[in-house]
Amino acid sequence: MSDETRGHSPEYDAGSYVGGDRPPGAPPDAEEHSLRREVGGYVTGFVLAILLTVASFWVRGTDFIYGPALAVALLVLAVAQMGIHLVFFLHITTDPDNTNNVLALAFGVLIVFLVVFGSIWVMTHMNQNMMHVPMDKLLQMQP
């Protein structure tokens, strides 16, 4: 298998608009960084993600952390690892190109927060107010 692009001259990019993939006027290599730096970025992300994963499993298995706080500690570690993935793998940055992505992400996080914590909050209160009677008794109480 050859390393060359098969069957296409580099100038011809089917499916692209006139002018190719770059904004007109951009320097030719505007979006290409050095390969070493890019590999380094992925390796950094991978190592950090592994460290956080190991930390999660380790925290779960020890009594290093006060027991009732374990769930929150695991949640924090999970959120940290998601942040690592977003930055190093999904390349969410503060670049002007990324403004729309960041705003959409913020909106998504808001909705996720509302759905998850809203559900837990509402259902916990409902359980506290209604579950004093065991379900078996409730069923027997029906006519």
Added chain:
Amino acid sequence: MSTEVLRAPQDPYHLGHHPAAPNAPPQSTGHGAGGPAPKRIVVGYGFWIFLLSDVIMFASFFAAYSVLFKSTAGGPTAQQLYDLHNTALETVFLLTSTFTCGLASLAVGQRSQKWTQIALLCTGLLGAAFLTLEFREFASFVARGAGPSRSAFLSSFFTLVGCHGVHVTAGLLWLGTMMAQFYAKGFRIDIRHRFLCFTLFWHALDIIWVAIFSLVYLVGTLPAEFLP
């Protein structure tokens, strides 16, 4: 306004905003200046919106799982079912596959057919290993009488984790398609845009798995008195 239109052919894309120097890049301020965004940005943004909607769907499954966690109907509980060794292995497979997927995107950037195919093959094999482990776990649950119809807890568990597994399966099919397209059509720009979407999809699946292994498996097996 009318004078701009009259001399438009000189500056068809910059929309009246002139770069600082004749060969300087257009200044994109995010407010309409600097011409249209590259198609790569637009494609990535569109797929990002889809991914966020997918994440919101998973959030609703997470909400259902958290609410139904204690509704075991006298059946097996999370503590009795979950095997954390299996979860750790699955995590290693999926995390490594997301890393090799990133390397594949670098190989595509270098236009290297060989390394693209190798990295994508590793990604696919690791994803398949993940799916195998997950399927074996599901099968062992069902064999122990803990299928999705046993209790509300297990229904929500199978919905949440199974939905992630279905996404990984779809991702594997997509990955095979991308390998074939790179091989048959080369690094055409439209293929590269598809591949950009695939890498976003695969990385997003790993983000969801982070939430699953932390909040479903690790928190789920905590002693009951530690749970909120």
